[in-house]
Amino acid sequence: MSSVWSQLVGQEPAVEMLSSAAAAAARIVAGEPALSGAMTHAWLLTGPPGSGRSVAARTFAAALQCLTGTGCGECPGCRTALHGTHADVRLVVPEGLxxxxxxMRALVQTAARRPTTGRWQVVVIEDADRLTEGASNALLKAVEEPPKRTVFLLCAHSEHPEDVSVTIRSRCRLVNLRTSPPEAIARVLVERDGVDAELAGWAASVCGGHIGRARRLATDESSRKRREAVLRIPLGLSRPADVFACADELINAAEGDATEASKARDEAEKAELRTAMGGDATGKGVAAAKRAAEAAVKALEKRQKSRATRTQRDTLDLALVDLAGFYRDVLVTASGAKAVLTHPDHASQVATAARQWTAESTLRRLEAVLACREAILWNVKPRIAVEAMVTALRHG
Structure with missing residues (x-):
């Protein structure tokens, strides 16, 4: 790896801004004069899903800890920050909703300390739009009066007040990430992940600019099968009974994905916790340790359940995005526009739908998918929201 910045695919403007800030930060640490305004204590990284917000934040964190100040990718500061093991880089990755x-209060208190081994205390908050109102207020106090050598990196979909409060946004420097071009994504899949060039090109063309999604589609056959099942829905609703069959398929696929992703991790976490607390010990005097271990395991199971719920909803949302892309393609095809299709490998099915449906009915179907996404966001039970959506898709 030539430098930490090579991880940011197709994000040249953001790399230029962040690398300049990292260089200025290195000069500040060395007590040298730095370019005025190049470095600040709070950053907000925004961009569409898959644009690499969290990757950009972790990359910037590594560059700030780099011993050369350039983000070399080779020194201990870069390597430990990228792998999430640096003592002065705090990663907040919400496992629940x-x-x-x-x-947040505990994190702010920790962030107020001076760096121990690194150059800066860096706090990376992924999915900052998931901050509760109280958590936002706790963070705001720290951002308003930041410790001298602490940097906050917030990741969110946008700078809209629904994602990040106006007061926090006003104290952050904004970095907008863009959707990576398919050519750049395909090149990374081939060079970094060893994917066949043809498969990499296909995955890059259908992932919607989402690099992580492209990697999963290129390397995981079950992900490809789930996508195919979702894209069969629009033209597969000929009978009333198909509504419930398709809704079941969507829900079961999301639940299966969440279970598959969580099962091995959950068991490993439980075993590790029991061992750490002496819950598996034998002999005299271990009853108290066993009780404490079981209590801790129950608390862990509660967190794991919350994480599984989030994984299920995220997987379902990805399926809904694919559906929305199909109806968007139908509108593009019916209008005769030259825009690139979201699902170019389903162009024939899209053309069939464009001949069968009016533009108005296609738009109603698209609105039904978007309404389902919003309903789930507002904690409507996924099965109810999906069944209502699929009914609307059948009737148009």
């Missing part, structure tokens, strides 16, 4: 005020 929100980030609590208690978690």
């Amino acid at each position: 929100s980030i609590s005020v208690a978690e």
Whole structure:
């Protein structure tokens, strides 16, 4: 790896801004004069899903800890920051549906300390839009009066007040990430992941600019099968019974994905926790340790359940995005526009739908998918929201 910045695919403007800030930060640490305004204590990284917000934040964190100040990718500061093991880089990755005020207060308190082994205390908050109101207020106090050598990196979909509060946004420097071009994604899949060039090209063309999705489609056959099942829905609703069959398929696929992703991790976490607390010990005097271990395991199971719920919803949302892309392609094809299709490998099915449906009915179907996404966001039970959506898709 030539430098940490090579991880950011197709994000040249963002790399230029962040690398300049990292260089200025290195000069500040060395006590040298730095370019005025190049470095600041709070950053907000925004961009569409898959644009690499969290990757950009971790990359910037590594560059700030780099011993050369350039983000060389080879020194201990870069390597440990990228692998999430640096003592002065705090990663907040919400495993549930929100980030609590208690978690944020503890983090802010830790972030107020001076760096121990690195150059800066860096706090990376992925999915900052999941901050509760109380957590936002706790973070705001730290951002308003930041410790001298602490940097906050917030990741969110946009700078809209629904994602990040106006007061926090006003104290952050904004970095907008863009959707990576298919050519750049395909090149990374071939060079970094060893994917066949033809498969990499296909995955890059259908992933919607989402690099992580492209990697999963290129390397995981079950992901490809789930996508195919989702894209069969629009033209597969000929009978009333198909509504419930398709809704079941969507829900079961999301639940299966969440279970598959969580099962091995959950068991490993439980075993590790029991061992750490002496819950598997034998002999005299271990009853108290066993009780404490079981209590801790129950608390862990509660967090794991919340994480599984989030994984299920994220997987379902990805399927809904694919559906929305199909109806968008139908509108593009019916209008005769030259825009690139979201699902170019389903162009024939899209053309069939464009001949069968009016533009108005296609738009109603698209609105039904978007309404389902919003309903799930507002905690409507996924099965109810999906069944209502699929009914609307059948009737148009």
